[in-house]
Every structure is written in structure tokens, then in C-alpha cells.
Amino acid sequence: DGRSLPGGILKVDNFINHQMDGDLMCSCAREMVRLFKPTGFNKILTVEASGIAPSIFAGYLAHVPVVFAKKATPRTLDDKFVTKVHSFTKDRDYDIIVSKEYLKPTDRILFVDDFLACGNAALGMLDLCRQAGAGLVGMSFLIEKAFQGGRAVIHAKCPGLPIESMAVITALGDGWIEFQTAN
Numbered sequence: 001d002g003r004s005l006p007g008g009i010l011k012v013d014n015f016i017n018h019q020m021d022g023d024l025m026c027s028c029a030r031e032m033v034r035l036f037k038p039t040g041f042n043k044i045l046t047v048e049a050s051g052i053a054p055s056i057f058a059g060y061l062a063h064v065p066v067v068f069a070k071k072a073t074p075r076t077l078d079d080k081f082v083t084k085v086h087s088f089t090k091d092r093d094y095d096i097i098v099s100k101e102y103l104k105p106t107d108r109i110l111f112v113d114d115f116l117a118c119g120n121a122a123l124g125m126l127d128l129c130r131q132a133g134a135g136l137v138g139m140s141f142l143i144e145k146a147f148q149g150g151r152a153v154i155h156a157k158c159p160g161l162p163i164e165s166m167a168v169i170t171a172l173g174d175g176w177i178e179f180q181t182a183n
């Protein structure tokens with residue numbers, strides 16, 4: 001159902017980024033929880049806005065809290081971890097913040113997001129976890145655009161970190177989408 005746009009962008013407004021398909025989100029979340037259960041994750045970290053939907057389903061299913069990193073700093077929040085993230089779709093830098101109250105050294109974090117592209121958002125989350133002294137035990141995405149290299153970028157900083165994507169796209173063209181098929 002996605003539409004391939006120029007610049008390697010996949011538009012999925014009809015089931016993820018604008019209208020949302022709860023059945024699909026819940027199925028993906030169930031699979032994420034199944035895959036990462038052995039890591040003993042005790043918190044899910046995501047970024048507003050589109051990572052929240054799959055994360056809240058996963059948090060519900062795994063009975064763990066979900067924290068979403070914020071893209072704008074609320075005036076009421078003093079004690080926070082801050083990192084800079086380059087936005088792939090908007091081509092600009094953002095400050096991303098999480099309150100120090102919600103990221104602790106005792107946390108075993110599963111990071112969940114809608115897309116893995118170049119890995120910038122993921123590196124930002126890794127930085128926030130490092131600042132907090134929290135453990136990062138895995139990352140999971142609804143859609144990974146494998147041709148943009150995010151997985152290698154993450155593994156360069158975090159060798160061997162488990163990364164699981166529900167759909168992996170190997171190429172996008174004018175009106176076509178190529179998926180990685182299961183081996």
C-alpha cells in the first residue's frame with residue numbers, strides 16, 4: 001500500500017503515518033515482543049510521533065512502560081538528556097529530549113520506530129541511553145529501507161546489537177517497491 005516518492009522516501013500515510021491500521025500495528029508489536037522477549041527489555045523507547053503507535057501496543061503486550069522522546073523541549077522540563085538528530089525526511093537537525101526521570105541506569109531499552117533509513121534517529125537514541133547509563137538491548141522497526149545503510153551505521157557504534165524490522169525494502173523506484181524475501 002506504500003507509494004514510492006522521489007529521493008528514496010516511502011509514503012505510508014494510509015496505514016502508518018496519518019491514517020493508522022491498528023490490526024497491523026498490533027501484529028507487528030506482537031512479533032517485536034516475541035523476538036525481543038529473550039533480551040529481558042523492561043522499557044520501550046520511541047520518538048514522537050509515528051513510533052508511538054507500534055510502541056504502545058508492544059508496551060501493552062509486554063507489560064512494560066513506553067517512553068517517547070520529544071522533538072520540542074517543554075518549558076516545564078529542566079532535568080533532561082538532549083541529543084541532536086538529523087531528520088531524513090525534513091533534511092534538518094532537531095534536538096530530541098528525554099526527561100532524566102524516565103531513562104535510568106537500571107533500564108534495558110528496546111528502541112522502536114516506524115522507519116530505519118540512514119540510522120540518525122537510532123544513533124540519537126543510542127546517545128540518550130549512553131548519557132543515562134541505560135542498557136540498549138535491541139532495536140525494532142516497522143519498515144527498514146536497507147539501501148540507505150542504517151543497520152551498518154548502528155552496528156558500527158554498537159556491534160552485534162539485535163535489529164529486527166517487520167518489512168525490509170531493498171530498493172524503491174518510480175512506482176515500484178522491492179522487498180527482501182525471507183531466506
Ligand code: 5GP
Nearest residue numbers: 008009010088115116117118119120121150
Ligand atoms: P533515519 O533517522 O534512520 O535516517 O530515518 C528514520 C526517521 O525518518 C523515522 O523516524 C521516520 O520518521 C523518518 N523516515 C525516514 N525515511 C522515511 C520514509 O521513507 N518514509 C517516511 N514516512 N518516514 C521516513
